[in-house]
Amino acid sequence: MSTDLHREALFGFTLRLGDTSLVLGHRLSEWCGHAPELEEDIALTNVALDLVGHARMLLTYAGELEGKGRDEDRLAYRRDVFDYRNHLLAEQPNRDFGHTIVRQFLHDAWALELYERLCASTDATLAGIAAKAVKEVRYHVRHSGDWLVRLGDGTDASHAKVADALGRLWPYTGEMFERDEAEQALVAAGIVPDPAELKAAWAARVEAVLEEATLERPADGWMQKGGRRGEHSEHLGYLLAEMQFLPRAYPDATW
Amino acid sequence: MYTQGLDAKAEQGNQPSPRLVTEEEGRLQQGFQDRVDAEEKIEPRDWMPDGYRRTLVRQISQHAHSEIVGMLPEGNWITRAPTLRRKVALLAKVQDEGGHGLYLYSAAETLGVSRDELIGQLLSGKAKYSSIFNYPTPTWADIGAIGWLVDGAAIMNQVPLCRCSYGPYARAMVRICREESFHQRQGYELMLALAQGTPEQKRMAQDALNRWWWPSLMMFGPSDEQSAHSSQNMAWKIKRFSNDELRQRFVDATVPQAEFLGLSIPDPDLRFNADTGHYEFGAIDWTEFNEILKGNGPCNRERIEARRKAWDDGAWVREAAVAHAAKRKQRALKKAG
Numbered sequence: 109m110s111t112d113l114h115r116e117a118l119f120g121f122t123l124r125l126g127d128t129s130l131v132l133g134h135r136l137s138e139w140c141g142h143a144p145e146l147e148e149d150i151a152l153t154n155v156a157l158d159l160v161g162h163a164r165m166l167l168t169y170a171g172e173l174e175g176k177g178r179d180e181d182r183l184a185y186r187r188d189v190f191d192y193r194n195h196l197l198a199e200q201p202n203r204d205f206g207h208t209i210v211r212q213f214l215h216d217a218w219a220l221e222l223y224e225r226l227c228a229s230t231d232a233t234l235a236g237i238a239a240k241a242v243k244e245v246r247y248h249v250r251h252s253g254d255w256l257v258r259l260g261d262g263t264d265a266s267h268a269k270v271a272d273a274l275g276r277l278w279p280y281t282g283e284m285f286e287r288d289e290a291e292q293a294l295v296a297a298g299i300v301p302d303p304a305e306l307k308a309a310w311a312a313r314v315e316a317v318l319e320e321a322t323l324e325r326p327a328d329g330w331m332q333k334g335g336r337r338g339e340h341s342e343h344l345g346y347l348l349a350e351m352q353f354l355p356r357a358y359p360d361a362t363w
Numbered sequence: 364m365y366t367q368g369l370d371a372k373a374e375q376g377n378q379p380s381p382r383l384v385t386e387e388e389g390r391l392q393q394g395f396q397d398r399v400d401a402e403e404k405i406e407p408r409d410w411m412p413d414g415y416r417r418t419l420v421r422q423i424s425q426h427a428h429s430e431i432v433g434m435l436p437e438g439n440w441i442t443r444a445p446t447l448r449r450k451v452a453l454l455a456k457v458q459d460e461g462g463h464g465l466y467l468y469s470a471a472e473t474l475g476v477s478r479d480e481l482i483g484q485l486l487s488g489k490a491k492y493s494s495i496f497n498y499p500t501p502t503w504a505d506i507g508a509i510g511w512l513v514d515g516a517a518i519m520n521q522v523p524l525c526r527c528s529y530g531p532y533a534r535a536m537v538r539i540c541r542e543e544s545f546h547q548r549q550g551y552e553l554m555l556a557l558a559q560g561t562p563e564q565k566r567m568a569q570d571a572l573n574r575w576w577w578p579s580l581m582m583f584g585p586s587d588e589q590s591a592h593s594s595q596n597m598a599w600k601i602k603r604f605s606n607d608e609l610r611q612r613f614v615d616a617t618v619p620q621a622e623f624l625g626l627s628i629p630d631p632d633l634r635f636n637a638d639t640g641h642y643e644f645g646a647i648d649w650t651e652f653n654e655i656l657k658g659n660g661p662c663n664r665e666r667i668e669a670r671r672k673a674w675d676d677g678a679w680v681r682e683a684a685v686a687h688a689a690k691r692k693q694r695a696l697k698k699a700g
Contacts, residue, residue: 146465146468157454354445
């Protein structure tokens with residue numbers, strides 16, 4: 109396997125992870141000042157801050173791997189929808205607090221399992237990023253998991269809301285464990301973890317929390333896919349229009 | 364963020380009550396004043412005059428409300444920050460403000476009121492918050508102007524509060540001031556990037572300065588002649604400097620900063636007086652200030668509506684958390700018994 113091919117595959121992997129972090133961080137940041145209580149305003153903003161922080165490290169590294177001189181901002185602010193590679197789960201709108209928590213927990217459980225394994229990556233840069241991110245993600249999954257338990261095993265109304273959200277969002281979880289040929293090579297080289305093994309660990313973690321939350325795990329039916337290839341929902345365009353407004357309106361400016 | 368002006372009316376309620384003071388009360392009051400005069404900190408369990416307690420509850424809660432409402436105009440730009448570095452800085456700043464709200468509500472709670480009660484007063488419109496947050500943030504430069512001017516003015520007000528006679532408030536202010544001064548430098552640095560940027564960016568910066576300058580001066584509250592009720596707060600060492608003194612300090616510090624940016628202060632009467640070493644500035648339009656206090660600012664309704672919506676939409680979440688905690692307790696009792 110040539111290093112060039114690894115490099116290209118690693119660019120794709122890092123970009124997907126960076127985009128997913130950025131888009132999910134953006135969604136959480138929409139809560140700032142509007143959460144159910146002050147502690148949650150602070151907590152959700154804090155998780156958003158961490159995710160955008162991860163995105164910065166990942167996009168910077170992706171730019172280096174690509175070798176075309178694109179930095180974190182060039183990648184974040186100057187790509188259109190079909191060049192974004194985030195999971196569809198991340199771009200789903202916030203709806204209500206319960207929906208946000210379910211989306212976050214399904215992601216956090218995946219991110220924790222992923223980053224724990226990436227700490228042992230044979231790619232030193234990725235391992236370094238993972239070592240930093242994993243500490244924060246451990247807190248994220250505790251936060252979203254605790255809330256899922258409170259809401260699932262809270263009142264009838266809260267249970268109904270998160271059960272509905274879980275049903276809506278479950279079809280977006282399949283995409284987290286997809287792999288293509290290029291990624292297969294990265295797995296073989298010990299650069300990224302094996303998605304099948306990741307899925308088993310994720311499912312065990314999710315099922316334990318769902319049980320405590322008195323929620324039923326939805327069946328694995330048809331899974332929505334496409335984000336990893338740049339095929340997105342209608343939501344992402346609006347998100348990017350908002351995020352990218354200033355650099356697009358003032359293309360020559362530095363900020 | 365905090366404005367002394369808020370208390371202008373409220374302070375009228377702090378005048379010594381006309382009823383006769385018993386000998387015992389007189390002794391307590393004298394002892395209290397002696398401790399304040401000796402710069403000792405008053406702590407939650409110590410005896411304190413009712414007026415002192417009321418004034419502090421009002422001032423600390425208004426300050427807390429201002430932090431919380433202040434998250435809205437700045438939060439308005441988080442999703443549109445023009446670089447990831449700026450986005451992270453703004454997220455961190457707004458998060459700090461939520462944290463300040465939290466310490467301040469906790470400081471107020473030491474005086475015997477609950478946070479829910481105080482939030483209820485904010486949502487019902489009974490409690491005030493800093494009027495500065497009733498102005499909108501239509502452009503990115505507003506984020507710079509708020510950091511530079513609004514946080515700058517807040518620091519002038521707040522640094523003396525670190526020496527406030529009430530211990531929990533003074534200690535909360537030490538931490539808050541440290542973070543606010545960081546925010547102020549960050550805001551100024553943002554303005555500098557705009558001022559040194561393209562002509563369009565410079566125009567954006569000047570426009571923001573034009574809109575925030577006078578409201579920032581108003582943050583210090585009415586002029587000393589209009590604010591005759593602050594002497595009690597001075598004696599209690601809740602307040603250390605007059606509104607006009609603090610306003611002057613702010614102008615003296617800020618005008619050279621604007622000059623360095625190459626921006627002009629929107630005041631044709633502004634001039635340096637070499638004899639006094641101070642900047643003299645034009646008359647403040649208090650009509651606007653009073654209208655905003657009455658609820659007629661550009662964003663008064665929106666700000667409170669946003670807070671109410673967050674509170675109402677979150678009711679089911681808070682209820683679920685309470686219900687879940689009760690279930691857990693029940694289960695633990697069953698297990699133990």
